Amino acid sequence: MLSILVPIYNYNVYPLVVALHKQCTDCGIAFEILCQDDASNSNLNSFNEEVNTLSNCSFISLKKNLAHRENRNSLAAQAQFDYLLFIDGDSIIIDDHYIKKYIDNLLDFDVVYGGRLHPEKCPSNNQKLRWKYGKFVEDKASENRKKKPYLSLLFNNTVIKKACFNKVKFDTNRKKYGHDDTQLSYALSLLQCKVNHIENPVEHGDIDTNLVYLNKTKESLENLIALYEEEKIDVAFVKLIQLYHFLKSTKITFIISKIHSVFQHLLMKNLTGNHPNLFLFNWYRVGYLCAIDDKKINSF
Incomplete structure (x- = not known):
C-alpha cells in the first residue's frame, strides 16, 4: 500500500514518525516508514534511532553524503509498496486524519499533493523572509492549486505512484539547491500524469533564517x-x-x-x-x- 519516505539532515524526526505510525496503524493499511539521514553526523540521531523501535519503521544514518536529490531517489528505490509519500523530516502533522485523507483520494490519480502551511505567527524576525514568502506566496488552498495542477506541485507532502516516480526521479546530476519540484513537475506534465490537489497540508517546521x-x-x-x-x-x-x-x-x-x-x-x-x-x-x-x-x- 504506502511507503512513507522521510529524508533528514540534522533533525529530530521521531515525533513526526510517531504521529505517522499511529495514523497508519489506525487506518489498518500495509505501510512502512523509511527515514534516512544524509550523513549529517548529528547528535539528534540518538533520538532518531528510536524510530527503529516502531513496527514497520526504520532509520539509518548514511556514512557518505548523497545530497537531497539522491537521498530521495535512494529512499524510493528501497520502498516496497506501490504508493510513495514524500514528506520532509521537519514537517508537522496538523490533522488527525492526515493519512486517511490520502488513502481516500488515491483512486484514478498518479500524484496527490496535500499542500503546505506556515505557522500563523513568524517564529522570529530573523526568519521573516522565508516565512512571508511561504505564507503569502506558496501556501495555497487546493482549489487554487487545481487551476494549475503541475505548477502548484511541491514534492514535500506528496503521494506518487512508484511506477510513475521511476519514470521521472530527481536529477542527481544537478548539485545546487532548488527547483527540483519544477523539473520533476515539468517531466510529469510531459507524461500527462494525473495530478490531484487536496486539502491535507502539513506545517513547515524548520524555517530558514533570512540570510x-x-x-x-x-x-x-x-x-x-x-x-x-x-x-x-x-x-x-x-x-x-x-x-x-x-x-x-x-x-x-x-x-x-x-x-x-x-x-x-x-x-x-x-x-x-x-x-x-x-x-x-x-x-x-x-x-x-x-x-x-x-x-x-x-x-x-
Whole structure:
C-alpha cells in the first residue's frame, strides 16, 4: 500500500514518525516508514534511532553524503509498496486524519499533493523572509492549486505512484539547491500524469533564517537558468523564466544587471533585516537572474 519516505539532515524526526505510525496503524493499511539521514553526523540521531523501535519503521544514518536529490531517489528505490509519500523530516502533522485523507483520494490519480502551511505567527524576525514568502506566496488552498495542477506541485507532502516516480526521479546530476519540484513537475506534465490537489497540508517546521534563505534563493535561480539553457523546461512553464526570456530577447538584461549591482546591498539589507519586503524580494530575484546572464556574457 504506502511507503512513507522521510529524508533528514540534522533533525529530530521521531515525533513526526510517531504521529505517522499511529495514523497508519489506525487506518489498518500495509505501510512502512523509511527515514534516512544524509550523513549529517548529528547528535539528534540518538533520538532518531528510536524510530527503529516502531513496527514497520526504520532509520539509518548514511556514512557518505548523497545530497537531497539522491537521498530521495535512494529512499524510493528501497520502498516496497506501490504508493510513495514524500514528506520532509521537519514537517508537522496538523490533522488527525492526515493519512486517511490520502488513502481516500488515491483512486484514478498518479500524484496527490496535500499542500503546505506556515505557522500563523513568524517564529522570529530573523526568519521573516522565508516565512512571508511561504505564507503569502506558496501556501495555497487546493482549489487554487487545481487551476494549475503541475505548477502548484511541491514534492514535500506528496503521494506518487512508484511506477510513475521511476519514470521521472530527481536529477542527481544537478548539485545546487532548488527547483527540483519544477523539473520533476515539468517531466510529469510531459507524461500527462494525473495530478490531484487536496486539502491535507502539513506545517513547515524548520524555517530558514533570512540570510540562509536568500543564499538558497540565489542558488535556486542559478539552477533555474541552467534548466532553461539546457532546455529541460519549457519557457512557458515558469513565469520567472518567461520574464527572463523576454528581457534577454530584448537585450535589456545588461541594464537591469547594472541597476541590480548598484542597489543589491540595500536590497540585501532589507531582505535580511526584521521587515523584509516581498516586492523587493521579487526585484532582487529578477536582478540576480540578469546578473547571472551579464556575467556569462562578460566571461567570453
